Amino acid sequence: MNPAIPRHDIAASLVVFLVALPLCVGVAVASGVPAELGLVTGIVGGLVTGLLPGSSLQVSGPAAGLTVLVYEAVETYGLPALGAIVLAAGLLQLLLGALRFGSWFRGISTAVVEGMLAGIGLVIIAGQLYAMAGAAAPASGIGKIAGLPGLAGDLATSATLWPSFAIGAGTVALLPLWQRLPAKARVAPGALVAVSLATAVTWLLGLQVKTVEVRGLIDSVQPPGTDVFAALGPGVIGTVLAFTLIASAESLFSAAAVDRMHDGPRTDYNRELMAQGAGNIVCGTLGALPMTAVIVRSATNVQAGARTKASRVLHGVWLLLFAALLPAVLALIPIAALAGVLVYAGVKLMPVEQFPVLWRAHRGEAVILAATAVAIVTISMFEGVLIGLLLSVVKAAWQTSHIKLEVTDEGTGPVHAHLSGNATFLRLPKILDDLETLPKNRPIELDLTGLHHLDHTCRTALTTWTEQHNAESTEQVRMSPALT
Numbered sequence: 001m002n003p004a005i006p007r008h009d010i011a012a013s014l015v016v017f018l019v020a021l022p023l024c025v026g027v028a029v030a031s032g033v034p035a036e037l038g039l040v041t042g043i044v045g046g047l048v049t050g051l052l053p054g055s056s057l058q059v060s061g062p063a064a065g066l067t068v069l070v071y072e073a074v075e076t077y078g079l080p081a082l083g084a085i086v087l088a089a090g091l092l093q094l095l096l097g098a099l100r101f102g103s104w105f106r107g108i109s110t111a112v113v114e115g116m117l118a119g120i121g122l123v124i125i126a127g128q129l130y131a132m133a134g135a136a137a138p139a140s141g142i143g144k145i146a147g148l149p150g151l152a153g154d155l156a157t158s159a160t161l162w163p164s165f166a167i168g169a170g171t172v173a174l175l176p177l178w179q180r181l182p183a184k185a186r187v188a189p190g191a192l193v194a195v196s197l198a199t200a201v202t203w204l205l206g207l208q209v210k211t212v213e214v215r216g217l218i219d220s221v222q223p224p225g226t227d228v229f230a231a232l233g234p235g236v237i238g239t240v241l242a243f244t245l246i247a248s249a250e251s252l253f254s255a256a257a258v259d260r261m262h263d264g265p266r267t268d269y270n271r272e273l274m275a276q277g278a279g280n281i282v283c284g285t286l287g288a289l290p291m292t293a294v295i296v297r298s299a300t301n302v303q304a305g306a307r308t309k310a311s312r313v314l315h316g317v318w319l320l321l322f323a324a325l326l327p328a329v330l331a332l333i334p335i336a337a338l339a340g341v342l343v344y345a346g347v348k349l350m351p352v353e354q355f356p357v358l359w360r361a362h363r364g365e366a367v368i369l370a371a372t373a374v375a376i377v378t379i380s381m382f383e384g385v386l387i388g389l390l391l392s393v394v395k396a397a398w399q400t401s402h403i404k405l406e407v408t409d410e411g412t413g414p415v416h417a418h419l420s421g422n423a424t425f426l427r428l429p430k431i432l433d434d435l436e437t438l439p440k441n442r443p444i445e446l447d448l449t450g451l452h453h454l455d456h457t458c459r460t461a462l463t464t465w466t467e468q469h470n471a472e473s474t475e476q477v478r479m480s481p482a483l484t
Contacts, residue, residue, distance in 0.1 A: 005310045012304035013314030016059055019189040019300050020315060021322065023345075025212065025330060026338035027062040028289060030128060031070040033079060035212045035330050036220035038062045039323045040288040046316015049279035049291065050309055054272030056265050058251075058258045058298035059312045060279060062289040064345045065116075065250050066243070068123045068141070069381045070289060073239050075139065080287070081232060083224035087284025089243035093277030096248070102269035105252045111358075111365040112388035113253055114351050115372025116246065119384055121349030122377050124342055131339035132168025133161045134210050141377040164209040164336045167198050171340025189300070191341050198337035212338070214331040217323045222287040242382035243290055251276050251293035258295070261302045296345075364395050403427045405434040414443040414478075420450030425457040435465055440473040447480055459483055 020042050028038025038061075045060030074082055096102065119141075126144035130137035130151060138147050155161050171194045178190035202209055255267040272293075279291050301311055322329075351358070351369065359366040368391045376384030401424040408416040417438060423431060438444055446466070448454070454462075466477045 005314070006307050008305040008307050009311040010314065012301055012306035012311040013318065015189070015304040016297055016301050016306075016311065016315040017318035017322075018192045020059070020061055020297050020319065022191045022195045022333075022338065022341055023064070023294075023296070024062055024319065025333065026341045027064055027067055029212060029335055029338050030064075030067045030124070030131070030342050031062075031289060032074045033070070033082065033289060034215050034220040036215060036217045036323060036327070037288045039217070039319055040221060040286055041283050041291050042319045043316050043323065044279050044282045044286070044288065045291045046313055046319060048282050049275045050312040050316055052271070052275035052278060053268065054275040055255045055258060055267040055293070056309045057262060057302055057306055057312070058255055058267075058293045058295075059301050059315060060251070060276065060291045060293045061297060063247075063250060063292045063294045064124060064342060064349070065120050066247060066290055066292060067342070068120055068127075068376075069239075069242055069246065071127075072381070073243075076239075077232065077236065080222060080224055080228050081236075082289075083222070083284045083287035084228050084232060085236060085240055085243060085284070086280050086288070086290045087224065088240045089247065089290060090277045090280030090282075090284055092240065092244045093248055093280060094274050095277075096244070097270045097272075097274030097277055100270045102248075102252060102271075102273035105249050105269070105273070108249055108253075109365075109368065109388070109392035111368040112372055112385065112392055113249055114354070115369040115388050116249075116376065116381075116385055117349040118351055118369065119373035119376025120381070121346040122373065124346035124349070128168075128339040128342045128346065132165050132336045132343070134164040134336065135161065145377065163207045164334070167202060167207070167209060167334050168336035168340040168343070170201075171195065171198050171337045172343050175341070175344045191344075195333060195337045195341060198334055198340070199332050202334045202337075203332060207334075210335045212330045212333045212335060214327055216327060223285055224287060238382050242385070245385060246381065247276065247280070247290055247292040248273055254293040254295045254298055258293075258298045258302060261299065264307070296348075364399075368392055368395065397424070398426050401426045403431055405431070407438070409439075409442075414445045415439060416445050416447065418447040418450055422453040423451050423458040423462075424453065424455050428458055428461055431458065432461060432465065438469075440469065441475060443475040444469075444477045445480070446477055448483075449480065 024038035024042040025035045028035045042061040049060045070082065073085055123141040123144060126148060127137045129148065133151060133155060135151060135154065138144050155165060174194045174197070175190045178186060178193060252269055252272065255269065255272055259266050276292065283289065283291055355366060355369065358369065368388055371391055372384055372388030375387040401422045403419065403421040403423055406418045415438060463483050466479060470476050
């Protein structure tokens with residue numbers, strides 16, 4: 001091994017490889033694409049994105065957070081179109097990074113991101129429960145959830161589904177138990193241990209369950225041709241934007257989290273966005289899955305003692321060697337075991353512990369989180385994120401448009417009314433309600449000098465109220481400064 005590579009990075013790369021291997025395969029299978037394409041994306045994440053500047057320690061590859069979106073894209077446009085969509089998203093990421101939009105992604109509401117992940121987690125859990133049983137899952141997110149009682153009924157009445165479901169359920173049960181073992185006992189990653197154990201049990205007992213279909217690395221790589229691009233209509237733009245937004249946000253939020261875990265160089269968000277774009281351009285050219293930085297692999301990399309980007313590059317090398325030398329091993333893996341790994345990953349995406357705390361402290365943020373998650377499940381990924389962003393903007397506008405009316409009445413002389421804050425159309429009903437309480441038989445001095453902002457709607461409403469008050473009352477309103 002090259003002596004220039006720190007031994008800490010070599011050891012960390014092996015740990016990250018063992019974590020990434022079952023996840024790369026599982027995400028690909030859950031996305032409805034050949035398992036090898038998940039490995040291709042992991043390889044590109046290591047060998048391409050891993051070499052580029054941006055974040056030195058976070059690791060990129062196929063992510064559970066994009067599983068639902070990829071599955072919908074493949075169902076709608078077909079597998080050959082996936083490469084074209086990923087390529088377009090990568091080009092857009094590269095452009096956004098070059099225009100220095102990377103830092104803006106840090107400003108996306110945390111509630112929207114957590115709601116997005118919660119919605120994705122719900123759909124992943126529901127969909128992979130069908131895969132655990134070896135049954136076909138409904139197409140829509142709400143259909144998957146609505147069909148769960150029927151799936152439970154099938155499990156209760158059909159013994160043929162139980163071997164597969166037991167393999168998946170055992171995988172789900174093992175993963176949290178593995179985390180509770182002493183650190184010295186957890187030499188190998190839990191996901192790898194669970195999948196390996198499920199594979200061994202399936203082989204030893206001769207269980208008739210579905211296993212991963214192997215096509216071969218070369219046969220699975222299908223670069224999109226010009227005919228694929230020509231066949232895509234304007235409707236694909238929304239899918240490309242969704243890929244770009246979600247992959248970018250997840251990568252940059254992951255970078256922020258990883259930066260808090262180590263004392264090394266901080267992330268350059270614009271360069272990191274360009275690195276992710278370059279990786280997705282390569283993935284799209286190869287017809288593979290989209291990539292994003294993945295917090296599980298990144299955290300593992302830091303915790304395993306990585307010091308430089310060499311660890312994430314080497315993890316790509318190990319994935320390449322596995323895909324080239326041991327592809328037949330994939331054919332032994334039960335799909336139910338991979339589904340169990342993804343069910344556990346979906347549960348980890350759910351803010352089960354954080355939501356009650358958020359509800360007590362910031363109820364508006366909790367509502368945005370829940371609304372985003374529900375919209376993703378019931379409508380679609382792209383529309384759900386847009387709804388969450390819109391609600392965040394409305395909430396921010398509502399909170400910043402504070403308005404206060406202070407009335408001073410000494411019994412004689414004019415009534416002094418002082419408006420302060422931000423007068424926007426969102427607070428107009430309150431402003432008018434407060435003004436209507438002022439006496440009509442006394443002169444009124446309306447002081448507007450405390451307003452930081454007065455929008456056109458409120459300006460017009462105040463002028464109209466003054467004119468109406470003066471027409472109906474014997475005493476007049478004097479406004480300062482006068483509105484013109």
